[in-house]
Amino acid sequence: MTESPPDTAPLDLDAALAGSQVEEILATLDRELVGLVPVKTRIREIAALLLVEKLRAAAGLSAGQPSLHMSFTGNPGTGKTTVAMRMAEILHRLGYVRKGHLVAVTRDDLVGQFIGHTAPKTKEVLKRAMGGVLFIDEAYFLYRPENERDYGQEAIEILLQVMEDQRDDLVVILAGYRDRMDRFFGSNPGMRSRIAHHVDFPDYSPPELESIAGLMLEAMQYRLSAPAEAAFAEYIERRRAQPNFANARSIRNALDRVRLRQANRLFERRGVPLTREDLMTIEAEDILASRIFTEPVEGEPRGDDGATEGST
Amino acid sequence: MRLTQGTFSFLPELSDEQIGAQVEYCLTRGWALSIEVTDDPHPRNTYWEMYGEPMFDLHDAAGVLMELASARATFPDHYIRINAFDSTQGWETVRLSFIVNRPAEEPGFELIRQEVEGRHLRYTLRSYATSRPEGERYP
DSSP: OOSSOOTTOOOOHHHHHHHHTHHHHHHHHHHHSOSOHHHHHHHHHHHHHHHHHHHHHHTTOOOOOOOOOEEEEEOTTSSHHHHHHHHHHHHHHTTSSSSOOEEEEOHHHHSOSSTTTHHHHHHHHHHHHTTSEEEEETGGGGOOTTOTTOTHHHHHHHHHHHHHHTTTTOEEEEEEOHHHHHHHHHHOHHHHHHOOEEEEEOOOOHHHHHHHHHHHHHHHTOEEOHHHHHHHHHHHHHHHHSTTOOHHHHHHHHHHHHHHHHHHHHHHTTTSOOOHHHHHEEOHHHHHTSGGGTSOTTSOOOTTSSTTOOOO | OOOOOBTTTTSOOOOHHHHHHHHHHHHHTTOEEEEEEESOOOTTOOOOEEEEEEEOSOOSHHHHHHHHHHHHHHOTTSEEEEEEEEOSTTTOEEEEEEEEEOOSOOOOEEEEEEEOSTTOEEEEEEEGGGGSOTTOSOO
């Protein structure tokens, strides 16, 4: 390294940051994703590391290509897929993946039905993900210890090989529930050691869920009246206590049903002219009509509020 | 005798980097890529055997190069070509096809002259390699 600049030559971190436009994505991440402080901190750290790594490379220092495979653990609806998409964008801006697209798959896309079916299937998915990010949702389903002839193991082996050999070509993100992912890594030490970043997604608190609902309503151009806001806070409280609560996803589904009831309410008062205001406003009665309010809080959910939401 | 079929056949062999750049061009045009192999170099042998399935929805050349590497490992002494198929209406055809692997020795072709009625001649082209059975042509 005879050409490397002297150790004291200043390198401009700000310029590098501005040039990569990463700050912009991080800001949108902050704006559009409520809560998730540990996740955001971690992503900032990863972005900082990658940026510093680029500067080091420019200064003639090399530590090798950093391993970027990640695992996202957390309950359903905590924003794993959304963050993965942003991650793909950040890695693309920093030049660590060439195309920056996200290919989201589950076990069914990787594992075949019969002998000899798995390898081509897994390879096809890997080929599609090249240059971008491969997001494997509920990755623990790949490994089924109860069936020793399960083809999932074959898919894992192909994945491991590509994760090791073609680190420059794609980044793999595994996602799933925390405890099941822990068990998955426990029985696949090779996988655990190839993943550098384990990011845990916490559940949302009730105020966070409320602001998520606010953002969603804003995007859909609705607004809650003051009594409706109070009713929705109550709704969140009750819904959280129920089984199958899926954080932001449950909120989205609840809002969809509220819109349904609002439309029905407007439809029933035909004859009275509607204003723009009427079309936008959600009243308390739209929310209070939910079954959640008529059932005891501890009870098993029935009907459309809750039971239909799987843990996908 | 060096076989000249398909695009770029009069150029020196493409490096992997150059192949990647060509594939990248095909992907930006939205063409689907596929890999084919044969050990019968006759110019009228248009239907080569598919190596794997055609690759749709790719974003990056690395996927094709990965498949090519495995094709080369399986058939080091075969002809291998990459085809780019354009499915847009009005085309529906192969837009680019080039050889990316060839046997170390290419024995070339024999020109057979058959004398028929009068002093007429009929010509036939026969590859020396095809005198041996399939799979054993390029030892």
